[in-house]
Amino acid sequence: MSAISDQTLKSVLESAISRVAEARDAKELDEIRVAFLGKKGLVTEQMKRLGTLPPEERKTFGAQVNEAKNGVEDAIKKRGAELESLRYADLAEKEWIDVTVPGEPVKRGHLNPISQIQYELEDIFTSLGFAVVDGPHVETEFNNFEALNIPADHPARDMQDTFWTEDGNLLRTHTSCMQIRAMQRMKPPMRLIAPGRVFRYEATDASHENTFYQMEGLMIDRNISVSNLIHFMKTLLREIFKRDVKIRLRPGYFPFVEPGFELDINCLICGGSGCPVCKQSGWVELLPCGLVHPNVLKNVGIDPSEFTGFAFGLGLNRLVMMRYGIDDIRHFLSGDVRFVEQF
Ligand code: FA5
Numbered sequence: 001m002s003a004i005s006d007q008t009l010k011s012v013l014e015s016a017i018s019r020v021a022e023a024r025d026a027k028e029l030d031e032i033r034v035a036f037l038g039k040k041g042l043v044t045e046q047m048k049r050l051g052t053l054p055p056e057e058r059k060t061f062g063a064q065v066n067e068a069k070n071g072v073e074d075a076i077k078k079r080g081a082e083l084e085s086l087r088y089a090d091l092a093e094k095e096w097i098d099v100t101v102p103g104e105p106v107k108r109g110h111l112n113p114i115s116q117i118q119y120e121l122e123d124i125f126t127s128l129g130f131a132v133v134d135g136p137h138v139e140t141e142f143n144n145f146e147a148l149n150i151p152a153d154h155p156a157r158d159m160q161d162t163f164w165t166e167d168g169n170l171l172r173t174h175t176s177c178m179q180i181r182a183m184q185r186m187k188p189p190m191r192l193i194a195p196g197r198v199f200r201y202e203a204t205d206a207s208h209e210n211t212f213y214q215m216e217g218l219m220i221d222r223n224i225s226v227s228n229l230i231h232f233m234k235t236l237l238r239e240i241f242k243r244d245v246k247i248r249l250r251p252g253y254f255p256f257v258e259p260g261f262e263l264d265i266n267c268l269i270c271g272g273s274g275c276p277v278c279k280q281s282g283w284v285e286l287l288p289c290g291l292v293h294p295n296v297l298k299n300v301g302i303d304p305s306e307f308t309g310f311a312f313g314l315g316l317n318r319l320v321m322m323r324y325g326i327d328d329i330r331h332f333l334s335g336d337v338r339f340v341e342q343f
Contacts, residue, residue: 012042013068020075113320113343118195124239131192135178143177147299148256161201171199175216183300188307189221206276206328213316220309229310257290268322
C-alpha cells in the first residue's frame with residue numbers, strides 16, 4: 001500500500017512540477033493549482049486517502065503528502081514570480097517611451113480682441129477706484145427700461161429694438177440696466193463699471209450688429225458735474241489709444257441722463273475722410289454719456305438733492321474697430337479664427 005502510494009505521489013509531484021514549469025501565464029498557472037491543490041485536486045485526493053491507511057503508515061505517508069503539497073506550492077510560487085517578471089519585461093519592451101523626443105507643441109487659444117480691451121478697461125478703471133460688476137443677459141423690463149425713465153409708451157423704446165422672451169422679460173438692449181442693479185444693491189458714493197454683451201433686434205451693417213458689447217460706467221457722489229464726466233472720458237480714451245485722438249462732444253438724448261451727450265471719435269479707419277464704418281461722416285459714435293437723471297436716482301431710492309452722478313455706455317466693438325482699423329463689425333461674430341488670430 002505504502003509503496004503504491006509513494007509511487008503515485010511521486011508521479012503526481014513530477015507531473016505537477018513539469019506542468020507548472022510549462023505554464024505560460026497566470027491563468028494557466030491557476031488552472032494547474034486547482035488541478036493539483038484544489039478541493040478535487042490530485043494532491044488533495046492523496047491526502048484524503050490518509051484515513052484509509054493503517055495507523056502505522058499514516059505518519060510517514062502524511063509527511064510525504066505534505067512534502068508533495070509544499071513542493072507543488074513552491075513550484076507554483078516560483079513560476080508565478082517568473083511569469084510576472086516576464087510580463088513586466090514584455091511591457092517594458094512594448095511600451096517603451098523615448099523621453100528625449102521633443103514634445104508636440106500645444107496650440108494655445110487666445111483672447112478675442114473685445115475681451116482683451118475689456119480687461120484693459122477693467123485695469124484702468126479699477127486703478128481709479130471703480131468696482132467691476134456683472135448682471136444677467138435676460139433682464140426685466142423694469143431694469144432695462146422703466147427704472148431708466150423709459151416707460152412703456154415712451155418713444156425712446158423705439159431706439160433700441162428688443163428681443164422679448166415669452167414670459168415678458170427681454171434680452172438686455174444695453175448695459176445701463178446694470179446701473180439699476182448696482183444702485184439697488186449699493187449705497188452712494190459709488191463708482192463702477194459693468195461690461196457685457198447686449199442684444200438688439202436690428203439689421204446688421206458695417207457698424208451695427210444684433211449682438212455686441214458695451215461697458216457701462218457709473219459714478220454717484222456729492223457734487224458730481226459734467227467736468228468730472230469729461231475728465232474720466234478723456235482718461236479712458238488716452239489710456240486706450242495711447243495718444244491724443246480727436247473727439248467731439250455734442251448733445252445727445254437718452255431719457256436716463258440730463259444733460260446727455262454723444263462723444264464721437266474721429267474715424268480712425270478713414271482718418272475722417274468718410275467710409276462705410278462712419279457712414280461717410282468722418283465720425284464714429286462711441287461713448288454716449290451724461291449726468292444721471294434725477295428720476296433714475298429716485299427710482300432706486302437715492303435722494304437727487306443730495307447725490308448726483310454721471311454715466312456712460314461705451315460701445316466696445318466700435319472701440320476695438322477704431323483701435324485696430326477693423327472695417328466691418330460683422331467680423332467679430334463670423335466664427336473665422338483667422339480673424340481672431342490676428343490680435
Ligand atoms: C445706449 O445703449 C445707452 N445705454 C448708452 C448710455 C449709457 C447713454 C449711459 C448715457 C448714459 P446707444 O444705443 O447709443 O446708447 O449705444 C451705445 C454705444 O453702443 C454706441 O455708441 C455704439 O458704440 C454702440 N452700439 C449701439 N448700437 C450698436 C450696434 N447695433 N452694433 C454695435 N455697436 C452698437
